[in-house]
Amino acid sequence: MTGLNIGILAVQGDVAENVMATKMSLEELGIDGIVNEVKTPEQIADLDGLIIPGGESTVIGTLSLVNGSLKKIKEKIANGMPVFGICAGLILLSKKAKDRVVGEMDQPLLDFLDVKIERNAFGRQRDSFESEISMEKIGIPKFHGVFIRAPSIMEAGKDVEILSKFNEKTIAVKQGNIIGTSFHPELTADISLHKYFVNLIRKKN
Ligand code: GLN
Numbered sequence: 001m002t003g004l005n006i007g008i009l010a011v012q013g014d015v016a017e018n019v020m021a022t023k024m025s026l027e028e029l030g031i032d033g034i035v036n037e038v039k040t041p042e043q044i045a046d047l048d049g050l051i052i053p054g055g056e057s058t059v060i061g062t063l064s065l066v067n068g069s070l071k072k073i074k075e076k077i078a079n080g081m082p083v084f085g086i087c088a089g090l091i092l093l094s095k096k097a098k099d100r101v102v103g104e105m106d107q108p109l110l111d112f113l114d115v116k117i118e119r120n121a122f123g124r125q126r127d128s129f130e131s132e133i134s135m136e137k138i139g140i141p142k143f144h145g146v147f148i149r150a151p152s153i154m155e156a157g158k159d160v161e162i163l164s165k166f167n168e169k170t171i172a173v174k175q176g177n178i179i180g181t182s183f184h185p186e187l188t189a190d191i192s193l194h195k196y197f198v199n200l201i202r203k204k205n
Helices: 015-029 041-047 059-065 070-077 088-093 192-204
Strands: 004-009 033-039 048-053 083-086 094-099 113-119 128-137 139-147 152-156 161-166 171-177 178-181
Touching: 004 015, 004 192, 015 033, 015 192, 033 041, 033 048, 041 094, 048 070, 048 178, 048 192, 059 070, 059 088, 083 088, 088 094, 088 113, 088 128, 088 178, 113 171, 113 178, 128 161, 128 171, 139 161, 139 192
Parallel strands: 004 033, 004 048, 048 083, 083 178, 094 113
Antiparallel strands: 113 152, 128 139, 152 171, 161 171, 171 178
C-alpha cells in the first residue's frame, strides 16, 4: 500500500489548522501519508479521506456546488471514503438544516448524514464559548470543545451514533465512516480527534 492521501477542503474556514493537526496525527501514529488542501473534483477524486472545515456552510456549499466538488464528494462518500465534518462541515454533510432564527433555508447540502441540524443553535449570547466535553464511545473521555456560532444536532436517524452532548444538545455524531462535530478540534492543541479520524481512514485502506 502506498501512503494515505488526505484532503482538507479549502474553500473557506480553518484550513491550515486542519492540515497541521492531520499531519501531526500521521506522524504520531507512524502512518505514511500526505495532507493537502483540495478544491477541485479532480483532487477530491484521488483522496482516501477528507476533512470539511468550519466556516460558513452556505458559502462552502454554494461554491462547492458551482465547481462540481459537491457532487464528487457525494460520490466518494457513497463509495465509503471517510469524511470528518467540522461545524459548517457537519452542516454540509447533513440531510436537513435549519437556522435557529431564519428557519428553513434552501442551502446546498451533501444530504448524507442522517441528522437534522439547527444552525447557530447556541444563541447570540453564547455565539462563541469553550467547554470541557467527552467522547467516551471513541476513547476520548476528555476534550476541550471550542464552539463558534455552533450548530447542534436536533434529530438523528437509527444508524447515527451520538458521541457527545453539551447542555442536552448533541454536538458530535458518527455514522459509519462519517464523523461530525459542532466544535472545532483544530483550534486546540489536542489532536486526539484528528488521530481517531486518521485511524478510521487507515482501517478503510
Ligand atoms: N454558523 C456557521 C454556519 O451555519 C457555522 C460556524 C462554524 O463553522 N464555525 O454555517
